[in-house]
Amino acid sequence: MRRKLLPKLQCPHCWNKFPVADVLWIATHPDLLGDPVLSADDPLRFLPSRFTTAGTAIDERGSTCQSLACPRCHLGIANVLLEHPTRILSIVGTPSSGKSYFLTSCAWQLRQKLGASFALAFSDADPVSNRVLTSNEQQLFLQDDPEKLVFLEKTQLEGSAYDSVQLEPGQATILPQPYLFTIRPTSQHVNARGAAKLTEVLCLYDNAGEHFLPGSESPLSPTTQHLARSKNLMFVFDPTQDARFRARLRGLSSDPQLGQLARAFRQDVVLLEMASRVRLHSGMPADEKLRQPLTIVVTKSDIWESLLSGEDIRSDPYLIDQRDDGGMLGVVDKGRVERVSDLLESLLTEIVPEFISAVRDTALRVLYVPVSATGVSPQIESSSGMLKVKASKIDPWWVTVPFIYEFSRWKNVVGSTRESSARTSEIRNTDGV
Ligand SMILES: Nc1nc2c(ncn2[C@@H]2O[C@H](COP(=O)(O)OP(=O)(O)O)[C@@H](O)[C@H]2O)c(=O)[nH]1
Ligand SMILES: [Mg+2]
Ligand SMILES: [Zn+2]
Numbered sequence: 001m002r003r004k005l006l007p008k009l010q011c012p013h014c015w016n017k018f019p020v021a022d023v024l025w026i027a028t029h030p031d032l033l034g035d036p037v038l039s040a041d042d043p044l045r046f047l048p049s050r051f052t053t054a055g056t057a058i059d060e061r062g063s064t065c066q067s068l069a070c071p072r073c074h075l076g077i078a079n080v081l082l083e084h085p086t087r088i089l090s091i092v093g094t095p096s097s098g099k100s101y102f103l104t105s106c107a108w109q110l111r112q113k114l115g116a117s118f119a120l121a122f123s124d125a126d127p128v129s130n131r132v133l134t135s136n137e138q139q140l141f142l143q144d145d146p147e148k149l150v151f152l153e154k155t156q157l158e159g160s161a162y163d164s165v166q167l168e169p170g171q172a173t174i175l176p177q178p179y180l181f182t183i184r185p186t187s188q189h190v191n192a193r194g195a196a197k198l199t200e201v202l203c204l205y206d207n208a209g210e211h212f213l214p215g216s217e218s219p220l221s222p223t224t225q226h227l228a229r230s231k232n233l234m235f236v237f238d239p240t241q242d243a244r245f246r247a248r249l250r251g252l253s254s255d256p257q258l259g260q261l262a263r264a265f266r267q268d269v270v271l272l273e274m275a276s277r278v279r280l281h282s283g284m285p286a287d288e289k290l291r292q293p294l295t296i297v298v299t300k301s302d303i304w305e306s307l308l309s310g311e312d313i314r315s316d317p318y319l320i321d322q323r324d325d326g327g328m329l330g331v332v333d334k335g336r337v338e339r340v341s342d343l344l345e346s347l348l349t350e351i352v353p354e355f356i357s358a359v360r361d362t363a364l365r366v367l368y369v370p371v372s373a374t375g376v377s378p379q380i381e382s383s384s385g386m387l388k389v390k391a392s393k394i395d396p397w398w399v400t401v402p403f404i405y406e407f408s409r410w411k412n413v414v415g416s417t418r419e420s421s422a423r424t425s426e427i428r429n430t431d432g433v
Contacts (some may be wrong), residue, residue, distance in 0.1 A: 004196075005082050012086060012129075012178040012203045014073035017176040017227060020082055022047070024069040029061035030096050037074040037166050039065060045230040059136045073165045073175060077124035078201075080182055084233050087186055088229050089406065091297075092274045093236030094265035095210055098299035100152050102236060102372035103206050105396040106138040106403060107179070109339060112267045113400055117318055118414055119189035120328030120407075124199050125180035131205070132161055133179050140374075146392030156343065161206065176226070179204040183413070190327035191412045198413055213270065227274060228281035233363075234295045235274065237348075237355070244351050253303045256387060270356040275362040293409075294363035295402045298344060301370040302377060302397070307347055311340050311368045314397045318404070321415055332408045333413035337369070344368040372397040 010017045024045040032044040048057030048065070058064045068077040093099045114120040117405055124130045136152050143150060164172045184199040185192050194217050198222050227233065239245040240257040249258055257263070278290055301313055317333040317340075349356045359366055375395035378387040405413040 011070035013075040016072040022106040025057040025065045026067040027059035029063035045074045077188045084199045090205045090230040091234045097236045097238035103371040106399040125182045143391040149388035151388040190329045268355045293365040295366045303371040329415045341368040
């Protein structure tokens with residue numbers, strides 16, 4: 001079957017939109033090293049004039065090529081981007097709020113849960129650009145020694161999580177590396193027959209929190225421009241960074257982040273800064289509320305769980321809708337998620353009212369989701385003084401909820417309790433698959 005290509009696509013590195021016919025190829029002949037937009041060590045990018053019978057380009061030294069690149073920034077374009085639409089979800093938060101741990105636990109659990117409970121295949125669309133995340137997953141979840149103390153390296157402002165390109169000769173522009181995943185209904189999915197049409201590419205960005213501190217954006221480092229294109233903005237709020245929360249938690253938790261290693265950033269300021277960048281990049285007036293939904297991901301719930309009495313925030317709010325013809329649809333219990341969201345909003349209004357005011361000024365549609373990326377507190381490793389977690393103790397709570405709730409807004413991919421009339425049954429324990 002011939003591949004059906006999109007007429008236009010958007011580069012996940014520099015957000016340039018271009019016709020598929022303009023995509024460049026990456027030379028493979030060893031003599032063709034050195035690309036003007038990248039570096040002397042990168043193979044040349046070129047617009048081909050010769051192709052093999054299979055339709056792949058041949059470079060000027062006669063070698064067959066495989067990989068594609070963006071005509072503007074020359075960074076790699078995964079093949080799947082030519083065929084399926086991309087949805088950007090951006091994750092924002094202050095430094096050390098837990099963005100990288102959240103993304104890592106979330107990616108790991110989405111791989112397990114979307115397959116087992118939602119009949120959706122979740123796979124790396126671009127293994128090269130996902131490598132930092134994959135190695136973080138390995139670090140937290142695939143340790144041979146369960147007693148090992150593990151941790152994630154801090155996301156660098158520049159370096160492995162960012163690419164440097166020369167969009168203008170002699171001027172380096174820093175672009176954030178996207179994480180790209182394909183989401184495709186499997187043969188068990190109720191809409192398996194429409195799988196090709198329903199397949200989407202999910203594009204995530206893990207940003208160093210420093211990029212969101214007011215005043216840090218320069219034209220040469222347009223690292224946060226993806227925000228304006230994001231379908232759902234996820235703001236990671238860390239209660240341990242607030243002195244009033246820390247006071248409430250004294251005696252309830254011995255997490256080092258409440259005492260010795262406490263950090264304090266104004267999270268309302270960073271949220272408002274995020275909102276103003278979205279407005280700036282999408283040409284909106286300063287007082288207008290953002291169009292996309294805002295998810296406030298309230299992290300480290302293992303520390304403050306006891307402040308939210310009456311709701312279970314550990315077991316997943318998912319159900320399975322099993323049809324007679326064998327098809328299945330994973331369903332989000334929206335009622336439960338929204339009840340928890342309301343409770344959490346009340347708690348935050350009581351303790352951090354100015355943050356909630358900032359949220360209400362920012363967006364019309366808001367969901368508050370409690371998550372714990374680790375399910376347990378880190379400890380201070382005596383030899384290094386660093387916060388680390390024992391590998392065997394890691395057991396995330398609700399990390400997939402912000403994403404799966406968002407997927408339920410997409411068409412025909414994930415159900416929700418309000419849409420589903422059918423007999424839904426509680427999901428059996430799908431953890432530890
Ligand atoms: N107790 C607890 N600590 C967490 C959790 N997630 C992250 N942390 C700690 O928070 C710190 C910062 O996390 P990180 O993801 O690197 O923050 P980022 O700068 O926002 O990417 C790390 O030292 C983690 O140990 C969690 O779910 N529970
Ligand atoms: Mg980070
Ligand atoms: Zn590009």
